Amino acid sequence: MVSETAGGAGPLPRAGQAVSTYCLLAWTWIRAAAQYPVSLTLLALGTMVTTGLDIMGIMVLFSRTPRIAGFTASEVLFLYGTSALAFATSDILLGTTERLGEHVREGTLDALLVRPVSPLIQIATEDFSPRRFGRLVPPTLVLALALPRLPIAWTPGRVAMVPVMVVSGVVIFAGLWVLCAALQFVLLNSQGATKAITYGGAFLTQYPMTLFARDFVRGVTFVVPLAFVNWAPALYVLGRPDPLGLPGWTRFASPVVGAALCAVAAVAWRAGLRHYRSTGN
């Protein structure tokens, strides 16, 4: 399907080729999904409303009280928007990697391995459907509504931080998706539990960390770096003190944390692939 590049290609052309392969395969799946336009439209709407459920939950909470753990509705919606936008984007790009265990169990991973395209790209693009873009709509709308209502003085730094935190959030969730998939090479049944990190992480980061016990916040800062998805940079944007009392530079550490997490995920994925022995009989 895709020709091998000549040996000696540098990392940049290789990355470029990975992106173009990804787009080609995604486009193939999109064309397949577009064969059923009515179903596609309904599913996109359904996906959109399902993603919006968490907003309804937040609105019900704030219909009863003006502040939750010291945060107002617009501040929590800001956290929701940045978290959900980052998670939805990472889910569109890499969410299907959670099916790795299924492929291992059914032996279909072997078929992916003999094709001249990275198995990670093949699994990530599998069933790529435009309906998933419906997930981007609620967080985008919420951000558009919440950002102007934040009770802060916008400085260039704060304005710039918003896109930076969303992109870093995407990178962190991307690393987590691949890491959780790599774990399935070793622990076939782990998918049910690692959903706590991916979907659970996405839910957790919609709310201020001031809700949770300190040790819990330490865990999601230092063990699974979910706090860097949006909480640490949001403290800078909202001009809030850090409940853990971490130094000020941690508020700008999200891009570095994301890059480091992806490096770990890449190593884990390769180790998992080497560890893989096809299913027996």
Add this chain to the structure above:
Amino acid sequence: MGVIPWVSWYALRRHSAYPLGSMAEAVTNSFFGVVRAAILLALWHARPGLGGYDATDAVTYSFLTQALIGPVQIFGGMELAQRIRSGDVAIDLHRPVDLQAWWLADDVGRALSTLLLRAVPPMLVGALLFTMRPPSPGEAAAFAVSAGLAVLLSFSLRYLVTLSMFWLHDERGINAVMLVLSMFFSGMIVPLVAFPETLGNVARALPWSGLVQIPADVFLGQRTGGALLSGLAFQAAWAAGLLAAGRLLTHAATRRLEAQGG
């Protein structure tokens, strides 16, 4: 009647065949329980006594809803849907057993297995990390009845959705709509007692409140005497009505089905 208990028994065994997978799901349920408990604690800290619950009730509610996710299959879906899509349902219809009764028996087995494997761990985690409200023996017995009715009600709803496959050929769209309704109106996202007045009253009249909110209220001792009976009657009445609708739809679907041989 003879074969029906066996269908349940085999479903129970089939769904318990991979206990590690179910236990892994229970880890995620427990994690969500912790996060939801923290959120509700903050709400009840701001509004003590909201909806007649205290903070301990709210925490117990969070873990209870996570424990019920498996048994009442709040995320929807049924194996029958794949069998309708593939045409295997023709084999099911050939059996000298009622289609609805067969799949109800199957669902009871599934619910029992998830009750054992997925409901217990979140409650234990909640009891370890937070103060929870243990039910009295009477409340526990009433809860068992209410949870059983919730499984029946959940089946009757999902069976109707699944049968729509005969006409729509694809259940995913309607499943997505049902997911939203059942998550929001069951009290899974936020307890219905915390809903604004009017919305709460509407939600309490809809069948989904019988999936989570009523069993949880029974567990928490919020419903006793007449309120307990009316709660159970509400669940039973919706289940009976929806099961009857399912029967009518089964007859219509059977006449409609055209299986391709070969």
